[in-house]
Structure formats: C-alpha cells, structure tokens
C-alpha cells in the first residue's frame with residue numbers, strides 16, 4: 488500500500504463567504520468578493536497545513552488546521568476605501584487562492600515528511616513569484632519559514648541562472664543574486680541547533696543555506712523575549728549577526744528610533760521576506776498559539792511596523808505562522824491573523 492505523506496488540495500472556495508449587502512452602494516465590498524482560485528492574480532495565498540515541526544519542537548500541535556480558518560476570517564473583512572480608489576472603483580480579482588499543502592503527520596511515518604512538505608510548498612511559492620505575484624503563506628507551524636525562504640530563493644536564483652551571464656555591446660555582464668533580508672516578528676529567535684528541522688530551527692537553516700551559497704545572512708527578529716530564548720540562542724544570534732529587537736525595546740524605545748533601525752536593515756538588502764509568528768503578540772490578544780506570550784508586543788506596534796516595511800516595496804514573500812485554533816478563544820487569534828493578513832495585502836496592492 489502506498490502512503491501519501493504530503494498532498495496538495497486545491498482552493499476550497501466555500502471558505503470565501505461573507506455578508507451580502509444588496510441594498511448598499513458598490514463600495515460595500517469584502518475580500519471574499521475579490522478571491523478566485525489562483526491564476527496569476529497579484530496576491531497568491533498558499534496554506535501550509537503542517538505542524539510536524541511544532542511536534543518535533545516539543546510544542547502543542549494543532550496549527551495544521553489554521554489555514555482555512557484564517558482565510559475565512561479574512562474573507563469577511565471589508566476592502567478599504569484607499570484600495571478602491573487605487574483601482575478607481577473597478578476592483579479586479581486581486582486574490583488567488585492556491586490551496587493548501589498538507590503534511591500528514593504521524594509518529595510512525597519517516598522523518599522526511601516535514602522536509603517534503605516544505606519543498607512542495609516552496610515550489611508553489613516560487614511559481615507565484617515567477618508569475619509576478621506576492622505569495623502569502625498561511626501556517627501551520629513556523630517550519631513554514633524555511634519553505635517560504637526556499638521558494639523565494641528558487642524564484643530569485645532561477646531568474647539569476649537564466650540571466651546570469653549576458654552579452655551587452657560585446658561585453659560580458661555577470662549579474663549577482665539579490666541580497667535577501669528576513670524580518671521575523673517573534674518572541675523566539677528560532678535558530679535552534681538540532682539534528683532535524685523543527686519549528687524552532689528555520690532561521691538557522693536559512694543561515695546555513697545562504698552560507699553554502701556564499702550569500703550573507705541578514706536577519707532581523709522583532710519582539711524577542713529574554714524569557715523565551717536561552718543564553719545559547721542569544722550567543723548564536725550574536726555569532727550570526729542577527730539584529731535583535733526585544734519585546735522590551737518595542738515597549739520602551741521611541742518609535743522613531745526603532746523605525747530607523749528597521750529602515751537601516753532594509754536599506755542593506757534588495758528583497759525582503761517578512762514572517763509573523765503570532766506568538767509575538769500577548770496571549771490576551773492571541774491565545775491560540777503553541778507557545779503563548781506572557782508579555783508580547785502590541786498589535787498596534789506590529790501593524791505599524793508591517794506598514795513601514797511594506798512601504799519599502801521590497802517584500803517579495805510573506806507568511807503568518809503558529810496560529811493554533813485548538814487554544815483559540817472566540818476566534819480571536821484568527822481574527823488578529825486576518826487583520827495582519829489584510830494589512831499586508833492592502834499595503835502590497837497600494838505600493839506595487
């Protein structure tokens with residue numbers, strides 16, 4: 488008997504529902520009205536329905552069921568007036584739903600299931616980027632981050648290989664791979680040393696991948712808690728040159744100083760991958776995660792910083808990770824994830 492360990496399910500459009508408002512003006516628009524199965528739209532959503540990395544990392548599993556619930560919460564949000572103005576009221580189908588990658592987790596299965604899910608997901612991500620869209624990954628555990636990075640890497644390096652050496656006016660011109668910057672909103676550094684990939688290792692894996700390809704590692708982690716990371720992890724962060732902005736910095740440092748730090752980081756790279764681990768927010772705001780935060784950073788801060796980063800127009804990949812609906816209260820965590828997802832989508836469509 489063949490056991491399928493990783494599978495892809497196409498978009499379930501029954502999730503894209505919301506209020507019907509036949510008596511309102513045409514400006515009463517919701518995201519569910521602008522989504523179709525993925526077909527080269529400006530934004531492509533792709534679910535990573537996998538929490539095997541969380542299991543391997545000794546966390547609380549359950550994140551694998553989050554992608555359709557985040558979509559559903561997002562579908563019901565209104566499309567802001569600025570976006571309607573940007574498209575002169577003629578809103579095209581802006582969102583493509585590329586379905587979900589499933590990692591059929593089972594303790595008896597071979598250890599390579601997570602890795603297979605990451606590469607299958609990365610192929611989808613890379614396809615969307617190559618078609619000119621912004622892929623947004625919906626986790627799933629934070630092992631999504633290595634898949635997101637791999638997809639971005641594949642898209643950038645494929646393009647690089649194609650045009651690696653060109654002849655312009657009889658002169659050979661060699662192009663270089665764009666410098667990638669990674670910005671992670673997270674209480675955790677996720678650079679653990681381990682014999683297998685987990686939800687706690689993705690940024691160490693990215694560092695090693697880049698090192699193998701002689702590329703610099705630019706990693707900025709925002710919201711890091713001194714009570715959620717060991718001294719060994721802070722040592723590794725220093726060795727790897729990680730820009731650490733702690734949860735306490737986010738509370739006590741002036742906004743302008745933090746924004747300047749992030750702007751400087753952004754100025755050093757060509758393209759950005761932005762990832763939001765929802766456990767960066769306080770557990771009162773986001774209870775539905777594997778590792779709830781006692782302290783956390785404010786939603787208003789995360790949203791403001793996400794807008795600032797998106798304004799750079801360098802973001803080529805984004806994802807939202809670690810929502811665990813098993814521990815959610817009143818769908819609160821999914822609603823916060825949907826709000827951040829809407830912020831990324833809106834800002835991308837406004838600046839691109």
Ligand SMILES: N=CN[C@@H](CCC(=O)O)C(=O)O
Nearest residue numbers: 544545546629675686687778
């Ligand atoms: N992606 C999450 N990573 C955290 C989980 C911590 C926990 O489960 O307590 C980490 O490995 O540090």
Ligand SMILES: [Mn+2]
Nearest residue numbers: 674675764766
């Ligand atoms: Mn975390």
Ligand SMILES: [Mn+2]
Nearest residue numbers: 629673677764
């Ligand atoms: Mn994380």
